[in-house]
Amino acid sequence: MHAFANPARFLGIARPLTPWLGWGGAALIVGALVPGLTVTPPDAVQGESARIMYVHVPAAWLGMAGWGGILVASLVQLIWRHPLAGVAARAIAVPGAAFTAICLVTGSLWGRPTWGTWWEWDGRMTSMLVLLFLYFGYIALAAASDERASTSRVAAIFGVLGAINLPIIHYSVTWWNSLHQPQSIGLTSSSIDAALLWPLLVATAGFSLLFGAIVLMRMRAMIADIRVEARLRRMAEA
Amino acid sequence: MDPVPFIVAAYAVALLGSAGLALQSFSVMRIKERRAESVRTREDI
Numbered sequence: 295m296h297a298f299a300n301p302a303r304f305l306g307i308a309r310p311l312t313p314w315l316g317w318g319g320a321a322l323i324v325g326a327l328v329p330g331l332t333v334t335p336p337d338a339v340q341g342e343s344a345r346i347m348y349v350h351v352p353a354a355w356l357g358m359a360g361w362g363g364i365l366v367a368s369l370v371q372l373i374w375r376h377p378l379a380g381v382a383a384r385a386i387a388v389p390g391a392a393f394t395a396i397c398l399v400t401g402s403l404w405g406r407p408t409w410g411t412w413w414e415w416d417g418r419m420t421s422m423l424v425l426l427f428l429y430f431g432y433i434a435l436a437a438a439s440d441e442r443a444s445t446s447r448v449a450a451i452f453g454v455l456g457a458i459n460l461p462i463i464h465y466s467v468t469w470w471n472s473l474h475q476p477q478s479i480g481l482t483s484s485s486i487d488a489a490l491l492w493p494l495l496v497a498t499a500g501f502s503l504l505f506g507a508i509v510l511m512r513m514r515a516m517i518a519d520i521r522v523e524a525r526l527r528r529m530a531e532a
Numbered sequence: 533m534d535p536v537p538f539i540v541a542a543y544a545v546a547l548l549g550s551a552g553l554a555l556q557s558f559s560v561m562r563i564k565e566r567r568a569e570s571v572r573t574r575e576d577i
Contacts, residue, residue, distance in 0.1 A: 316554065316558075323547075327543070327547075331539075331543075341535065342535045342536065342539065343535035343538060343539065345539050346538065346539055346542040346543075349542055349543055349545075349546035349547075350542065350546075353546060388553075389553055389557075392549060392550075392553050393550075395549075396545055396546050396549045396550070399542075399545050400542040400545055400546055403538045403539075403541050403542040403545070404538070404542065406533075406538060407533045407534075407535040407538050501550065504550060504554060507554065508553055508554050508557045511554075511557040511558055511560075511561040512557050512560075512561070514561050514564075514565060515557070515560045515561040515563075515564040515565070518561070518564035518565045518567065518568035519564055519568075521568045521571075521572075522564075522567055522568050522571050525568075525571045525572060525575050526571065528575065529574070529575055
């Protein structure tokens with residue numbers, strides 16, 4: 295892992311990897327959403343509106359996985375003081391917030407025809423909204439910090455503390471009565487029929503690859519900024 | 533209640549949101565990497 299913390303080595307991997315992740319993700323998304331809309335049968339209970347899960351579930355997964363990434367990167371930054379980890383955490387924040395917002399909006403659009411309401415202040419929806427506000431807080435902290443963006447310890451500590459919300463989101467449907475359905479997919483089993491499940495898994499993989507490409511592009515932009523800053527400083531001193 | 537408009541709206545939000553974010557990230561990356569390259573060239577001169 296330490297070897298990949300070298301920016302030059304990281305860029306050597308990230309440059310060829312970015313288009314593969316981006317185009318691969320786009321292909322998987324199309325390959326999942328088209329049959330998800332046209333081929334798979336409607337859900338036995340929820341009917342056609344269950345097709346929204348092919349965009350809602352990947353967005354929810356990425357909103358949570360994004361903060362998981364911020365947690366890991368923040369710990370690496372705090373323990374080993376790798377500046378690249380701070381760059382990675384900052385690069386995850388905006389796409390993580392965007393997918394959390396997409397999850398909330400698509401969930402609301404799913405809830406209206408299914409439950410008869412756009413919003414309910416129950417455990418799952420409220421904890422996802424809290425996650426969105428945590429992202430906003432992280433973005434603001436990282437931008438406002440006096441320290442250089444890649445070494446902002448305040449943002450890293452916030453990234454670690456904010457992870458407390460992740461198990462709350464995960465177990466919210468178990469701990470509290472909720473309109474939201476209980477967990478449908480486990481590590482080894484699923485209560486979703488295979489005919490409806492496969493596009494969901496492919497869409498989740500596709501959106502995850504696209505998320506990876508977005509994070510790499512944002513990291514490359516930040517590294518380019520840091521390099522410009524360093525070169526301009528050297529040129530001014532010369 | 534007809535679910536079709538809700539499905540169309542959900543897919544539009546998800547696809548336009550993720551595609552827009554990808555394009556914005558790509559555009560910013562290209563601009564900043566080109567600027568870094570031009571500054572590196574100037575420093576080398």
